[in-house]
Amino acid sequence: MSGLVLRAVAAGYSGRTAVSSVSFDMPAGSWLAVIGPNGAGKSTLLKAIAGLVPSTGEIRLDGVATAALPARARARAIGYAPQTPLIPDGLTVTDYVLLGRTPHLGALAREGARDLAIVAQVLARLDLDALAGRALRTLSGGERQRAVLARVLAQQAGLLLLDEPTTGLDIGHAQALLELVDRLRAEDGATVVTTLHDLTLAAQYADRLLLLDNGAPVAVGTPEQVLRQEIVARHYAAEVEVLTTARGHRVVVPTRPAS
Numbered sequence: 001m002s003g004l005v006l007r008a009v010a011a012g013y014s015g016r017t018a019v020s021s022v023s024f025d026m027p028a029g030s031w032l033a034v035i036g037p038n039g040a041g042k043s044t045l046l047k048a049i050a051g052l053v054p055s056t057g058e059i060r061l062d063g064v065a066t067a068a069l070p071a072r073a074r075a076r077a078i079g080y081a082p083q084t085p086l087i088p089d090g091l092t093v094t095d096y097v098l099l100g101r102t103p104h105l106g107a108l109a110r111e112g113a114r115d116l117a118i119v120a121q122v123l124a125r126l127d128l129d130a131l132a133g134r135a136l137r138t139l140s141g142g143e144r145q146r147a148v149l150a151r152v153l154a155q156q157a158g159l160l161l162l163d164e165p166t167t168g169l170d171i172g173h174a175q176a177l178l179e180l181v182d183r184l185r186a187e188d189g190a191t192v193v194t195t196l197h198d199l200t201l202a203a204q205y206a207d208r209l210l211l212l213d214n215g216a217p218v219a220v221g222t223p224e225q226v227l228r229q230e231i232v233a234r235h236y237a238a239e240v241e242v243l244t245t246a247r248g249h250r251v252v253v254p255t256r257p258a259s
């Protein structure tokens with residue numbers, strides 16, 4: 001079980017700060033969606049938590065500073081799916097998803113029956129089993145996106161950092177993916193941080209939303225607290241209506257400006 005704590009985290013590139021002043025406490029098994037307009041610093045924040053860009057401030061996972069974790073322990077603890085992953089040449093879907101098991105293997109050890117079973121289970125849950133033997137390069141965009149997420153889920157890390165996991169997925173596959181992540185959260189206590197442009201999906205799956213604008217947190221709270229018409233309109237420079245479904249979830253609908 002991994003709880004995530006950030007204190008005054010800032011990160012950026014070659015001396016230029018892209019995100020700063022981020023502090024939050026996430027209990028193990030909770031889901032935070034980082035939202036905000038393009039360039040707000042969402043991906044940079046996820047990369048900072050994953051240790052892929054240098055950061056200042058404190059990032060603690062299960063009470064331990066992530067910077068102090070040896071690389072292998074960090075790879076077991078943190079699963080990260082980038083927005084635009086590098087796709088290696090020549091691998092089948094199964095081989096690629098098996099890479100997610102690497103942090104669990106001993107030195108020079110090959111994957112065993114348990115690793116293969118975990119991979120088969122994730123492939124089935126993401127509707128990829130029929131594609132298991134296909135070369136990764138030959139998949140459609142949405143199929144490839146699912147394979148990337150399958151690799152991260154096969155890693156069975158306590159903290160999942162998913163950057164725009166539903167990009168390119170149709171509505172059914174997006175829902176199946178988020179349901180699978182939610183099951184890992186509820187059953188295995190995984191802590192989940194996603195960036196999501198789809199505010200309606202964010203409202204349905206995340207316990208809390210963190211809205212970034214121009215590299216700074218401008219709102220944090222439940223979907224009901226953050227997805228308010230005036231907040232979304234101001235920070236996204238968009239005309240929207242915020243509706244509420246029969247089950248109480250917020251739905252953000254763009255409304256065409258009157259001409």
Ligand SMILES: Nc1ncnc2c1ncn2[C@@H]1O[C@H](COP(=O)(O)OP(=O)(O)OP(=O)(O)O)[C@@H](O)[C@H]1O
Binds near residue numbers: 038042
């Ligand atoms: N590798 C990089 N080198 C230099 N600047 C970068 C790099 N990656 C991102 N940036 C800059 O950092 C800022 C934040 O980018 P980031 O990718 O974190 O935004 P984002 O909120 O994820 O945006 P989007 O919704 O468009 O994916 C932007 O101004 C971007 O141009």
